[in-house]
Structures are given as structure tokens and as C-alpha cells.
Amino acid sequence: MRGTFLCCAWACCAAITFGERKKALISAVDFSPQFGYCIPISPLATHEGIDELLGYTDRGSCVEPLAWRILFGTKQSLELGLQILDANNGSKEKLYAFYNRDVGVKFDIEEYQGSEFQKDNHIKLFMSYGYCISKKRHSWQMRLGFGFTAFPTTHDSIFAKEKNTNRQFSISYQARHTNAAYATGSLGMRYHFHLWKKIYVSAQSQLTTFKPNITYSRRIQDLFSQETSEEDLFSYRRRVWNICFAAGIGIRIQKKK
Amino acid sequence: MKTIAMRFPKILFFLVVPLLIELVAACCDCPEPVLKQYTHKTFAVTELDNSQADAMESLTDTIDKNALGIRLMLEYEKLAMAIPLRFRCMNTAVAFSCRCPPETAYEPKDSITSLKIYTLFDFDNTHPGGSDITEYFFQYKNNSYLAIVNIMHALNSTLRYENDFNQSIDLLLMHAPPASSNQQFQVILDLSDGRQITLTTAKIWLV
Numbered sequence: 001m002r003g004t005f006l007c008c009a010w011a012c013c014a015a016i017t018f019g020e021r022k023k024a025l026i027s028a029v030d031f032s033p034q035f036g037y038c039i040p041i042s043p044l045a046t047h048e049g050i051d052e053l054l055g056y057t058d059r060g061s062c063v064e065p066l067a068w069r070i071l072f073g074t075k076q077s078l079e080l081g082l083q084i085l086d087a088n089n090g091s092k093e094k095l096y097a098f099y100n101r102d103v104g105v106k107f108d109i110e111e112y113q114g115s116e117f118q119k120d121n122h123i124k125l126f127m128s129y130g131y132c133i134s135k136k137r138h139s140w141q142m143r144l145g146f147g148f149t150a151f152p153t154t155h156d157s158i159f160a161k162e163k164n165t166n167r168q169f170s171i172s173y174q175a176r177h178t179n180a181a182y183a184t185g186s187l188g189m190r191y192h193f194h195l196w197k198k199i200y201v202s203a204q205s206q207l208t209t210f211k212p213n214i215t216y217s218r219r220i221q222d223l224f225s226q227e228t229s230e231e232d233l234f235s236y237r238r239r240v241w242n243i244c245f246a247a248g249i250g251i252r253i254q255k256k257k
Numbered sequence: 258m259k260t261i262a263m264r265f266p267k268i269l270f271f272l273v274v275p276l277l278i279e280l281v282a283a284c285c286d287c288p289e290p291v292l293k294q295y296t297h298k299t300f301a302v303t304e305l306d307n308s309q310a311d312a313m314e315s316l317t318d319t320i321d322k323n324a325l326g327i328r329l330m331l332e333y334e335k336l337a338m339a340i341p342l343r344f345r346c347m348n349t350a351v352a353f354s355c356r357c358p359p360e361t362a363y364e365p366k367d368s369i370t371s372l373k374i375y376t377l378f379d380f381d382n383t384h385p386g387g388s389d390i391t392e393y394f395f396q397y398k399n400n401s402y403l404a405i406v407n408i409m410h411a412l413n414s415t416l417r418y419e420n421d422f423n424q425s426i427d428l429l430l431m432h433a434p435p436a437s438s439n440q441q442f443q444v445i446l447d448l449s450d451g452r453q454i455t456l457t458t459a460k461i462w463l464v
Contacts, residue, residue: 166326
């Protein structure tokens with residue numbers, strides 16, 4: 001609700017800023033289920049933390065190819081269109097402001113040295129609210145968004161080997177403050193192919209960054225001696241970059257002009 | 258009066274029905290495997306360097322004493338091979354999804370009754386050269402460490418697939434010697450047919 005209000009305010013401000021004949025209106029509502037996957041393009045904090053713990057500090061990898069995420073959700077966009085009509089030649093350009101609400105589930109698949117992370121719950125509910133400014137040319141849309149993303153992070157664990165020893169450990173992370181929202185920025189391109197007047201398929205790529213502020217406790221069990229230790233307040237205060245590709249089929253309810 | 262040509266599709270349908278039934282029924286018919294025997298053919302050991310994420314056969318004579326392992330390689334030989342006769346209209350291989358185990362299973366004719374590891378050099382204060390240090394070696398499998406006494410059944414298991422006839426077992430040294438030293442290990446296998454196999458690793462410098 002607050003987001004809608006802010007978005008309306010943004011559109012109105014933009015309308016006032018332009019000195020020509022303009023019209024700010026709610027022009028369309030999109031409902032577009034998406035399916036795709038995201039690849040973290042910065043090292044995952046979990047992997048870095050485990051590397052440090054086990055002594056693999058010399059990897060020097062900036063890309064972690066073994067982590068990916070299948071997402072399935074809906075992109076609900078309330079589209080506020082600002083039409084700029086040029087009285088001289090009649091050409092028309094549209095500048096859109098979006099109120100985005102992404103709701104869905106993410107299936108996280110992470111691997112660490114060939115071992116898959118074991119998760120109590122692979123499914124993460126995410127909700128992202130944001131505003132997108134897009135410039136639509138034909139069917140391409142450039143989307144710049146800012147918003148907040150929140151998804152509960154659950155218990156993660158993995159079996160991993162210590163460097164230079166034969167010892168294997170069970171390492172598990174228990175998240176705290178999981179309901180915190182992360183400031184999220186995204187930049188992406190979206191392509192719409194209209195199958196019918198109100199139905200379209202879309203393909204979207206998006207580069208997203210957010211700064212999580214989750215505190216984890218880390219439990220380490222030596223599988224040989226069965227000794228267990230626990231560290232508190234292992235913080236994830238770092239920036240994460242994801243690149244996502246998604247495709248979906250959407251319904252557009254557009255206001256008649 | 259219907260002609261034969263008009264009835265041909267129906268006739269064809271009734272001819273095909275038994276084959277279709279056979280196709281479906283074949284899925285649910287997993288025969289009991291025919292039991293044959295295998296024998297332990299060849300044995301080999303090599304030193305393992307387990308210092309990195311995955312254990313690999315050592316290319317040098319120096320290994321971290323906390324990351325040493327011994328890879329025991331076993332090759333089995335089939336003593337008989339028979340293709341069972343089956344009377345069917347259709348091979349089960351063309352059924353929808355059989356997922357049956359192989360039709361032949363192999364059981365050991367001669368089983369490994371004992372696996373011991375001895376050190377040829379002084380290992381620690383309580384284990385001089387020639388001592389049995391089997392208890393220091395473990396296999397890491399399914400996220401737990403198994404003592405050698407607990408893996409004996411795996412050495413004599415029933416084999417079904419071609420890949421099973423060449424196996425390797427990584428035995429990890431879980432109690433390192435207190436100081437850097439030269440070490441060499443001897444693996445002695447006793448078989449139920451009276452054979453005793455003695456395998457010796459290369460001399461390695463543990464740091």
C-alpha cells in the first residue's frame with residue numbers, strides 16, 4: 001500500500017516535471033508467472049566461510065558456477081504509464097513507472113566441492129517490492145528497479161573436508177533475523193512477445209544486488225571424533241550479485257484509451 | 258456386407274492387442290537373478306594424497322602425515338556366464354520401464370576373511386616397525402568413518418554390474434605419526450581358499 005502510494009507520487013512528480021502535454025494514469029496491470037534460474041556471480045558467503053574454516057583460502061575464484069537457483073513465482077506489476085504526446089508530429093512515447101511485487105518460491109541448489117548443500121527446506125518464499133523505470137521500444141523493455149526483498153532463510157548444512165587432513169566435518173548454518181528485508185537493486189531487460197491481445201510470453205534477464213543482513217550461527221561437527229563446536233554471530237554482511245534469467249507467460253489487463 | 262478391407266483395421270487391432278498387453282506386462286516381470294560366482298583375481302595398493310578436496314594417487318614420495326591414505330584396488334573375475342533362455346514375444350528391453358536388476362548376480366567363491374595393515378617402520382611409541390596398525394585406518398563412506406572390521410562385508414558383496422568388477426577402497430590414516438618420518442605399509446589379505454596376499458606400498462616421507 002505504501003509502495004503504491006510512493007509509486008503514484010513518483011509518477012505524479014514526473015508528470016509535473018515535464019512541461020508538455022502529459023498524462024499520468026494507471027494504464028495496465030501485469031500478472032506474469034515466471035520460471036527461471038539465478039546464478040550468483042560473486043562468491044557465496046557460505047562457500048567463503050567454509051573455505052576459510054577448512055583452510056581452502058587460496059581458491060581465488062570470483063565466480064561460483066556451482067550455485068544456482070530455480071525460481072518460480074509471479075511478477076505482479078502495476079504499471080503506471082506516463083504518456084508524452086507531442087502535439088507537433090503526433091508521435092507518442094511512453095515512460096513507465098512500475099510497482100513490482102514478485103512473489104514466489106526459490107529452489108536453491110548449491111554445491112561445495114561437488115557436495116550438495118543439504119537444506120531443511122529448499123523452498124524460500126521471496127517477496128520483492130520495487131519500482132521500475134522502463135523505456136519501452138517495440139517489445140523490449142529496460143528495467144531499473146529498487147526495492148526490498150525478504151525471504152526466510154532456513155537451516156543449511158554440508159559435509160566438507162578439511163584441507164591437508166583426512167578429516168571431514170558437518171557444517172550447518174542456522175539463520176537468525178530471517179525476516180529482515182534487503183535493499184535490492186536490479187537492472188534488466190525484458191522481452192514481450194504477444195500471443196494474443198492480453199496474453200504474452202516474456203523473457204527476462206536481470207542483474208540483482210542486495211545486501212543481506214542476516215546473522216548465522218555455525219555449528220561444526222568433526223565426523224571422526226564427533227566433537228561439536230558452535231560459533232555465534234557469524235554475519236553475512238556482504239553484498240551479493242545475482243544474474244537471473246526467467247521466462248513466463250503473462251496476462252496484461254490494459255486500460256482502454 | 259462389410260468387405261475384408263473395411264474390417265482390416267479391426268482385425269489389425271485385435272492382432273496387436275496381445276503385443277500391447279505383453280509390452281505392459283513385461284514391465285512388471287522382474288525375474289529372480291541367476292546366481293553365479295566370482296573370484297578375487299588381482300590386488301594392488303597405492304598411496305593416496307588426500308590433502309586437497311579429493312583424494313588422488315600420490316605422484317611424489319612426500320605426503321602430509323594428516324592426509325595419507327591407502328587405495329586398495331580389487332579386480333574380480335567371473336567364473337561363469339550364462340544367458341538364460343526366455344520364451345517371450347517381446348524382449349523386455351523394449352518395455353516402457355523395467356528397472357529390473359541384471360539377470361545374473363555374482364557371489365564370491367572365495368571371500369576375504371581378514372585385512373590387516375602393518376607398519377614396516379617405527380610409527381609411534383606404541384607401534385614399532387612390524388606392528389599392526391589396522392585400527393588407525395578408516396574408510397570414509399556415506400558421511401561416516403568405518404573401521405576396517407566394518408567394511409569386510411563390502412569386500413565380499415554380491416556383484417551385479419560390470420563396474421562392480423573393479424573396485425577401489427580408500428583407507429584413510431586417521432592417527433598420524435607424532436613426527437615426520439619415513440613410512441611404508443604392508444597390507445595382508447587372507448582369503449577363504451587359503452591364499453594370503455601381501456601388498457606393500459612405496460616408501461613415503463610423511464611430513
